[in-house]
Amino acid sequence: MVSAGLKDRFFEALDREDGNVSAAARSVGLSHNTAFGWMRRAGLRGRGKPGTTGHSERDRYDELRGAGVSRSEAAAQVGVHVRTAQDWDKGIRKIGNSRLHPDGRTIDYNTGVITVRDSAGEPSLARLEARLHPRFLTLTEREQIADLHRDGASLREIGRRLGRAASTIKREVDSYSVRGAYRPHQAHRTWAAARSRPKASKPATSGPLRDYVAGKLALQWSPEQICHALLIDHPDDEVMRVSTETIYQAIYVQARGGLRREVADALRTGRTRRKPHRSPEQRTSPFTDEMVMISERPAEVADRAVPGHWEGDLIVGTGSASAIVTLVERSTRYVLLGHLPGGHTAEEVRDVLVPLIGSLPQHLRGSLTWDQGCEMAAHKQFTVATDVPVYFCDPHSPWQRGSNENTNGLLRQYFPKGTDLSVHSAEDLELVAHRLNGRPRKTLGWKTPAERLRDLLTVD
Numbered sequence: 001m002v003s004a005g006l007k008d009r010f011f012e013a014l015d016r017e018d019g020n021v022s023a024a025a026r027s028v029g030l031s032h033n034t035a036f037g038w039m040r041r042a043g044l045r046g047r048g049k050p051g052t053t054g055h056s057e058r059d060r061y062d063e064l065r066g067a068g069v070s071r072s073e074a075a076a077q078v079g080v081h082v083r084t085a086q087d088w089d090k091g092i093r094k095i096g097n098s099r100l101h102p103d104g105r106t107i108d109y110n111t112g113v114i115t116v117r118d119s120a121g122e123p124s125l126a127r128l129e130a131r132l133h134p135r136f137l138t139l140t141e142r143e144q145i146a147d148l149h150r151d152g153a154s155l156r157e158i159g160r161r162l163g164r165a166a167s168t169i170k171r172e173v174d175s176y177s178v179r180g181a182y183r184p185h186q187a188h189r190t191w192a193a194a195r196s197r198p199k200a201s202k203p204a205t206s207g208p209l210r211d212y213v214a215g216k217l218a219l220q221w222s223p224e225q226i227c228h229a230l231l232i233d234h235p236d237d238e239v240m241r242v243s244t245e246t247i248y249q250a251i252y253v254q255a256r257g258g259l260r261r262e263v264a265d266a267l268r269t270g271r272t273r274r275k276p277h278r279s280p281e282q283r284t285s286p287f288t289d290e291m292v293m294i295s296e297r298p299a300e301v302a303d304r305a306v307p308g309h310w311e312g313d314l315i316v317g318t319g320s321a322s323a324i325v326t327l328v329e330r331s332t333r334y335v336l337l338g339h340l341p342g343g344h345t346a347e348e349v350r351d352v353l354v355p356l357i358g359s360l361p362q363h364l365r366g367s368l369t370w371d372q373g374c375e376m377a378a379h380k381q382f383t384v385a386t387d388v389p390v391y392f393c394d395p396h397s398p399w400q401r402g403s404n405e406n407t408n409g410l411l412r413q414y415f416p417k418g419t420d421l422s423v424h425s426a427e428d429l430e431l432v433a434h435r436l437n438g439r440p441r442k443t444l445g446w447k448t449p450a451e452r453l454r455d456l457l458t459v460d
Contacts, residue, residue: 010035061088062134091136137164137172137191142184145169149182202242203250209240213247223247289380294369294400297391301367307331307456308366311404312353314344314375315411317421323375324421324429325352326411328403329364332452333444335407335436337429341422346377354385361457367391369401410436 006028013024025035057078064074075085137145141162148158155173159166176187203213212233216226227244234240300306309330314323325338338352357365369391370376379390393400414432415421437450444452 006030007038010038058088061085065089066134137168139184139188142172142188145172146182146184149173203247209242212240213242213250217251223251288377291372291379291392292389294391294393297367297369301330301369301391304331306366308360308364309369310336310357310367311369311401313371313401313404313408314340314349314373315408315415315421316344317415318418320344322420322422324411324415324424325349325356326404326408327353327356327368328407329449329453330403332449332456333403333407333441334449334453335433337411337433339424339426339429341424344375346375349375350378350382350385353382357382357386357388364456369393369404371398371401407436 009028010024010030013027021035022032024030025032057080061074061078061080064077065071069077071085071089072082075082141164144162145158148161153161155169156166158164159169162169172187173182176182176190178186203210212230213226216229221229223244226247227242230240230242301309307329310327311330312325312327315326316323321343323340323344325336325340327336327338328334336356338356340348340352342348353368357368365386365388367389368382370379371393372395376382376390376392379392383389398405411432415424434450437453438448440446440448
């Protein structure tokens with residue numbers, strides 16, 4: 001039996017620890033389960049709960065929303081994604097890869113929908129005790145309303161004691177009273193279940209829309225392509241409307257009754273689970289040394305007027321066991337290849353790049369542009385050794401290295417995908433580079449990259 005004094009000490013420690021439940025529990029020798037149980041029953045939200053992460057700006061967001069600020073504007077002011085703000089407004093809590101809805105459902109984006117209900121078929125009350133949003137009445141407040149209402153307190157008096165508007169108390173009592181008696185626990189369950197009103201998504205319901213979506217997926221169309229095709233094929237039929245995200249939900253999230261059976265083999269990517277994505281503010285750099293982004297690259301590099309600026313990348317062999325460094329000079333399209341038969345760690349890539357760039361005359365060592373692959377983690381060491389700055393492309397933006405991407409496609413004629421690149425010697429790579437540099441290019445006025453580079457080398 002836990003003493004009342006221990007409970008008082010826990011809440012005192014909670015104030016000292018700035019709401020960190022785990023730290024407060026440790027300081028008074030209390031188990032985490034007991035501490036979080038007290039927090040739930042008190043209608044409080046604290047930091048440090050296992051499996052979830054509190055956000056330091058949540059209270060500020062709640063204040064803005066309470067003041068009438070729109071969701072998107074409030075999200076922008078506190079620096080969170082609008083989808084996170086939407087979850088906050090709906091009372092949805094993130095737990096790992098899942099979202100816990102107020103009605104007790106837990107949606108796991110890896111395995112589908114799991115509905116948590118008790119034996120009576122109602123939402124589990126234990127899942128609903130935590131405070132979801134300051135605008136919503138908590139279970140504790142509903143219990144206080146029941147006690148005060150039973151004692152004969154007026155609605156205005158109840159509102160004053162709880163810090164709520166009298167109209168809120170009246171609406172609560174009128175909505176959830178049965179034969180004149182207000183039942184707080186049943187009211188809380190009913191309120192939570194009514195919030196989400198779960199129903200099958202439009203693509204998961206039999207009908208022409210489902211048939212249309214399933215048919216296009218069988219042709220390996222993407223959800224976005226399907227969404228826009230519906231507007232063209234059915235311009236006046238509002239029933240034939242579905243968002244891209246709803247189609248993705250029907251494929252990956254909805255229970256087996258959705259579109260999963262129809263599309264298991266038809267998805268263009270071949271995935272049976274959705275690939276997770278992080279918002280820009282959640283992404284972290286793969287490098288210890290700070291990156292210099294392509295937006296800071298001098299303008300002279302972008303217009304290709306000044307030679308000596310290079311784009312680089314790797315082409316990787318089967319099993320990622322071997323690779324080839326590919327460098328393309330932006331002005332002349334001249335190609336240099338580096339041999340990586342045994343792997344492509346940051347150190348191995350650095351040790352190949354330094355002599356490749358170092359073999360060039362000084363006026364052809366302007367800069368190097370690369371993507372954010374971890375093979376360039378030693379970029380600062382490369383810059384120190386060669387005095388060549390490295391600029392990094394934005395994520396998922398291969399067009400920012402267009403010349404290099406085009407050259408990699410040409411190189412696959414000699415080094416097909418899925419083959420072991422270690423079987424090629426350094427001399428083989430030199431021969432392939434010589435052939436590419438000897439091809440006339442339309443973009444160079446039908447001169448070859450070798451001829452253009454020779455012109456630059458002979459300039460006084």
